[in-house]
Amino acid sequence: MKLIIKNGLLINENGSLEKKHLYIDNGQIVKISEHLSGEDQAEKVIDANGLFVSPGFIDVHVHLREPGGEHKETIETGTKAAAKGGFTTICAMPNTNPVSDSKEQIQWLKKRIQETGKVRVLPYGSITKGLAGDQLNHFKELAEAGAFAFTDDGVGIQTAERMYQAMREAAKVNKAIVAHCEDMSLVQGGVVHEGKVDKRLGLKGITSLAESVQIARDVLLAEQSGCHYHVCHISTKESVRIVRDAKRAGIHVTAEVSPHHLLLCEDDIPGNDTNYKMNPPLRSRADQEALIEGLLDGTIDLIATDHAPHSESEKRQGMEKAPFGIVGLETAFPLLYTNFVEKGVLSLKQLVDFLTKKPADIFNLPYGKLAEGNVADLVLIDWKQEETIDPATFVSKGKNTPFAGWTCKGWPQATIVSGEVVWEKERVHH
Numbered sequence: 256m257k258l259i260i261k262n263g264l265l266i267n268e269n270g271s272l273e274k275k276h277l278y279i280d281n282g283q284i285v286k287i288s289e290h291l292s293g294e295d296q297a298e299k300v301i302d303a304n305g306l307f308v309s310p311g312f313i314d315v316h317v318h319l320r321e322p323g324g325e326h327k328e329t330i331e332t333g334t335k336a337a338a339k340g341g342f343t344t345i346c347a348m349p350n351t352n353p354v355s356d357s358k359e360q361i362q363w364l365k366k367r368i369q370e371t372g373k374v375r376v377l378p379y380g381s382i383t384k385g386l387a388g389d390q391l392n393h394f395k396e397l398a399e400a401g402a403f404a405f406t407d408d409g410v411g412i413q414t415a416e417r418m419y420q421a422m423r424e425a426a427k428v429n430k431a432i433v434a435h436c437e438d439m440s441l442v443q444g445g446v447v448h449e450g451k452v453d454k455r456l457g458l459k460g461i462t463s464l465a466e467s468v469q470i471a472r473d474v475l476l477a478e479q480s481g482c483h484y485h486v487c488h489i490s491t492k493e494s495v496r497i498v499r500d501a502k503r504a505g506i507h508v509t510a511e512v513s514p515h516h517l518l519l520c521e522d523d524i525p526g527n528d529t530n531y532k533m534n535p536p537l538r539s540r541a542d543q544e545a546l547i548e549g550l551l552d553g554t555i556d557l558i559a560t561d562h563a564p565h566s567e568s569e570k571r572q573g574m575e576k577a578p579f580g581i582v583g584l585e586t587a588f589p590l591l592y593t594n595f596v597e598k599g600v601l602s603l604k605q606l607v608d609f610l611t612k613k614p615a616d617i618f619n620l621p622y623g624k625l626a627e628g629n630v631a632d633l634v635l636i637d638w639k640q641e642e643t644i645d646p647a648t649f650v651s652k653g654k655n656t657p658f659a660g661w662t663c664k665g666w667p668q669a670t671i672v673s674g675e676v677v678w679e680k681e682r683v684h685h
């Protein structure tokens with residue numbers, strides 16, 4: 256299909272905006288030009304006048320819940336939420352039921368994604384069988400079946416021996432180990448950060464050490480194994496310091512941070528509200544500041560939502576019993592744009608890079624950049640219109656967000672994957 260996106264604002268290398276027209280054919284960007292022509296030959300013309308045209312966002316940390324958790328989310332509803340949030344490529348976590356720990360399971364998933372997915376989905380394979388932390392999966396087989404990388408997200412790998420073995424095997428197939436870092440011997444059933452909020456709410460705390468101790472162990476294992484080691488949802492100042500030092504030492508380590516850890520801290524938890532219960536928990540103000548600093552100095556490479564939908568009845572069980580996790584796909588960009596770009600903490604270019612170029616470069620994905628010859632993955636954004644976040648309007652099955660009532664700008668208006676419009680707000684004229 257021939258598609259023209261005219262009059263949009265594209266960001267250039269220097270971070271300034273230029274009005275350009277995009278010509279898309281056969282799923283690719285064939286031309287980016289200041290001159291408009293051939294409108295009559297296009298099957299569809301979108302007038303992006305006044306809109307920002309960004310490369311489609313890439314989220315390397317998403318829970319789609321299918322198979323086994325369809326009451327929380329499905330590939331269809333989760334990818335709809337992704338499209339609505341401007342994400343064109345998302346990586347699906349393997350903590351489903353069954354777990355994505357075999358080539359058959361990855362193949363099944365790929366078929367299901369083809370049938371029902373609205374955006375590109377790259378499935379992770381798990382590190383261990385059934386996420387049990389014991390038997391290592393056959394990485395070569397999983398990689399050949401299409402596993403994006405390996406992770407036991409949801410649980411930490413408890414022994415150094417098992418993690419070391421996983422890293423050596425992952426290095427052989429040139430795939431990353433993507434690590435949820437949590438030493439269970441230090442957790443003991445906590446539900447919020449061990450600091451101020453645990454005392455304020457009378458809840459059991461989770462020490463920062465549970466995360467940082469494992470990252471410290473793992474960077475040494477990564478150094479020795481030569482593996483690409485990627486830290487999931489980094490949340491503490493000590494973790495940031497360890498990653499910074501490891502990078503200085505030349506170790507192949509990368510890290511992601513979630514919008515909620517950048518935007519909130521333990522002081523923002525109003526009371527026993529399970530929309531503020533996630534793993535890792537919201538840490539101290541000093542941790543939050545260290546995460547922003549880490550993002551600015553290059554220690555933290557990218558932003559990933561950790562979209563973790565749960566049903567309302569599950570989340571209604573109270574702070575102690577409710578599952579950890581919050582949704583993120585539909586609100587990530589407007590929240591980050593409004594609270595960081597509008598306030599001058601990040602430039603628009605920096606924010607866009609954290610959601611596009613950085614994840615693409617780090618994981619060798621051929622997406623995330625608007626250039627002639629590249630895959631036509633993009634999102635059109637209105638940065639003027641204000642809207643208030645209302646979970647009732649989410650297309651995700653998950654309504655579990657602490658950001659309800661926040662007013663933001665920067666809402667996606669249309670999302671295009673491989674040259675196909677996969678989501679469009681009524682407001683766009685064509």
Ligand SMILES: NC(=O)N[C@@H](CC(=O)O)C(=O)O
Pocket residue numbers: 318350408409410435532533534535561563564578579580581
């Ligand atoms: N982040 C969360 O709080 N929950 C995730 C698991 C995870 O990302 O560790 C989930 O699967 O619900």
Ligand SMILES: [Zn+2]
Pocket residue numbers: 408409410435487488534535
């Ligand atoms: Zn995790």
Ligand SMILES: [Zn+2]
Pocket residue numbers: 316318348408409561563
């Ligand atoms: Zn997760």
